[in-house]
């Protein structure tokens with residue numbers, strides 16, 4: 169059997185979950201088709217004088233709820249299919265947390281680690297020239313994603329402003345604070361996942377200090393969720409990056425691991441007191457072994473498709489909180505559900521990032537700068553409300569949390585599509 173593409177997998181799941189939401193066939197049909205997909209070849213003058221071309225994409229999947237929103241990824245594996253899947257998930261995610269945004273995503277097929285800083289700036293600006301009429305503050309608002317960051321967003325905003333001869337901080341989010349970025353954006357994804365995890369722990373009547381957590385991926389999302397959970401007493405017993413994983417029965421000190429990772433670029437089982445770091449007792453394991461550890465909560469925070477029908481049978485965690493987009497393939501859903509594992513789905517668990525991006529856009533449009541306390545308290549309010557809407561629907565309807573999240577989102581989108589008239593309206597006139 170040929171392997172399904174990421175977008176096919178996303179569509180299969182959408183179709184299956186849409187059938188639970190009692191939607192009109194026209195609404196489902198509308199959601200199966202991305203609204204606009206643009207592919208552009210970006211010419212880039214390299215530092216050695218040569219010229220190279222890079223494939224770049226932007227998909228505006230659905231704008232029923234508002235201008236589309238989604239990050240730009242710079243990664244060698246970026247392709248049209250992945251961008252479409254990610255933009256579909258953004259559509260669902262924005263609806264789950266009640267943001268006035270549709271979903272989009274963009275990317276460039278490139279290994280940014282092989283570019284010099286000046287090449288990276290030229291590529292970032294070339295992306296905006298390629299998509300200058302496709303994005304805009306009322307149309308489509310990009311943000312950072314894997315291997316893009318605040319500085320890149322700043323270059324992109326400057327290029328957009330220069331092309332359109334206007335001041336437009338609201339064209340892009342995740343910018344440096346000095347250029348109109350929001351306080352609290354850096355840890356927003358991890359914090360949103362942390363808030364969902366705390367809510368889940370409360371619902372399950374678990375005791376925080378008994379909770380053992382494994383985190384796959386020690387980047388922006390993985391680091392902050394691990395740090396915040398450790399602060400409230402959970403034990404982070406395993407953590408990994410692309411090189412491998414480490415395990416300690418007694419748990420790790422996350423700040424020590426992070427400082428070490430910043431310096432040596434490796435995950436090492438250390439405990440640091442000021443600048444003095446010592447190795448603590450731990451073992452090296454593989455990323456695959458991390459996924460099947462006997463822990464309370466597993467947090468995949470790296471890549472799509474890491475949990476498949478082949479390894480789902482080995483999962484022993486009681487709950488999975490998806491920070492990565494699409495870490496569990498649709499084919500593995502039934503196995504995970506039949507084991508009674510609670511999955512806080514990506515479209516809810518990692519929505520903290522886009523929520524604070526929305527706050528940034530609101531601040532830019534109103535000429536405001538919110539305090540960190542304001543950002544964090546509004547994030548908390550939105551995440552807890554979204555979690556509880558999903559939880560309540562899952563309890564009352566006998567749904568999994570993923571099913572409930574999709575039903576909540578699809579009903580919101582459906583109401584807008586239906587307001588414009590579906591078959592039933594036109595036949596009865």
Ligand code: NAD
Pocket residue numbers: 313314315357384385386387388389390408409410411455469470471472491492493518519521522
């Ligand atoms: P990041 O680049 O900061 O970190 C990714 C981490 O994953 C790194 O530690 C990397 O070493 C590790 N990794 C890569 N390949 C791995 C592998 N094969 N096994 C184990 N670890 C591996 O990225 P991030 O921003 O933390 O994003 C992580 C995931 O979360 C992505 O799927 C992203 O789409 C999703 N996400 C991130 C945000 C955000 O705001 N950062 C928002 C929503 C969703």
